[in-house]
Amino acid sequence: MAAVPVSAPGGTAKPLSIVARVHAMPPEHNAGAEHMLVSMLRPLVERGHDVSVWLSRYGKAHKEYEYRGIKVVPLESRLDFPTAVRRADALVAHLETVPSTASLARGYGVPLVVVCHNTHRPTFRDMAAGGTALAVYNSQWMEREAEVFFAEFPKSVRPATSLIVRPPVFAEDYATKPGKAITLVNCNPEKGGKVLKALAERMPDQQFLAVKGAYGEQILPDLPNVEIVDHVRGEDMREQVYARTRVLLMPSSYESWGRAGCEALASGIPVVAHPTPGLTESLGEAGVFVDREDLDGYEAVLRKLLTAPEYRLASKRAKARSAELDPAAELAEWCTAIEGLAR
Template identity: 70%
Template sequence: MSKPLRIVARVHAMPPHHNAGAEHMLVGILRPLVGRGHNVEVWLSQHGPASEAYNYQGIRVIPLAARLDFSAAARSADVLLSHLECVPSTASLARGFGRPMVVVCHNDHRPTLRDMAAGGTSLAVFNSQWMQAESELFFAEYPTSVRPARQLVVRPPVLADEYRTKPGKAVTLINCSPEKGSLVLADLARRMPDQQFLAVRGAYGEQDLPDLPNVETVDHVDGQQMPERVYSRTRVLLMPSAYESWGRVGVEAMASDIPVIAHPTRGLCESLGEAGIFADRNDIDGWQAVLERLLTDPVEYRLAAKRARARSAELDPTSDLDAWCDAVEEVADARAAQR
């Protein structure tokens, strides 16, 4: 690039106050753009605890109450970016101001794909191979003119060195909503009263925190503190989610050789690969059986930890992030060439 780009993102919330997989994926893909010398701003669409602009891992975050001129920022951007519910409004500004639009897709829910189809998307970024395949089926019903001009798979980047720690003793669930498996955690804790469990409050969803003597509750945790406050205390991670398009916390845990037991969603099957230990979330007997095997058989645990370590290495994000940064710069170059 001949000059640094101004990249402006519009999303509903950001760390450290809101810590969910979508937001930490966003941080993970914006950091290397900052590393290439580009100016990156994230403007929030919903009111939160912060009222002044702040920096998060090199990214400038502008809360809703801090500035009132997002439209002006959008007009002066070289590239606009958004995800989830902010895509329609951001895409409207992109069309109005003639700016290239980048959409990050975290799920295959129909509104996500429909909003992208209506937005004149220059670059669609999918968090998994299966998500990209689903989008192809969706866009088969639409004329070529509404499809994203370019598509790219960027798996939610986890830099293993930033998450690696020595595992602890607890069995952990992160985000204690029913959809993420709070009932599975409670059932297992009742059946295994001598085992320590850790219940981490999530960033979204109704939190159903078990009130049991062997379950310790941990409040919502900033992603940068997860190794110290969660993974260093975890021996096995539970992911009995009804839906996961990828499952970032499983990849974070594997950086510390922590085995993951998961419900076989398409996203978790892709992210965990052969390191995943899969059981149906409705089969509590099955979850108890595999968990007890891991906790009582040292050989089985070592093998599971070895598979987790190998999968973590396979998911090194370097090539994904290089391709992502190149794609954003090419989108900006293409717009500049049209002027």
């Protein structure tokens, strides 16, 4: 990713202290929300700002470490998070850390930024209760859902401003030559673990990859045509997953966006998905949508994609959609918004 100088138009010549509070981070925890946050914090580092992430849960890491230029502070290593908050120019929180971080932001008078990764009611409730200076939605659909929430609860405090940052995927980080397998990333029931198992039983001559996820009970079929892949770090997805994948499955019951699908598009890998609002927005015309309960439909689509002419067309659409999702403009807007919060 090309560096954006601190003196970029709309930016600030003063390096800022930006402090994020999250429950877990890569490389130990590799979920879409955390990798989205990493992709958003990296350009701030490249603009010369001091960015640190303070973890709110105990994990395997006991000492501070650096991840892709971002300083990560494990809970066990330091206990002076309030001091970091007091010195910060902006606080960033998401998911479960929003309520506690919002309290500190109010107490110390620091602007609060809330990154919203899903449309579940607590997401909007916690953001509305925290005096949020900037809300970041990961899709147009989520922004609309937030508007519904504020219409239903007119006494809730709206964020001072908001913007949409779709989970940034840099195609060059993931593009590779596709492999031969039909792949599911995160095999818990909500993501479609049972669908993968059923399809592998129906298609015994086809190779499948079952990639263990960062969370949830994993359904890992004990079948000769299913290879189980241990949890993969984000930076290793290209070589260990996408280079071995011909088609990606996303029969998820819920996705607010679907980062893995967008990563696969970079290599022209077709994505067969359940039509959640998030997935239909993220995959666009490149997505092949089949209801997750329609196993016959999934099998028919997969068999069609095993033919060369159909695969070429689907792959072409996938690469075109990947180009449309170039994150540069949205990340520049994000950086400018953060710099505008400086006290």
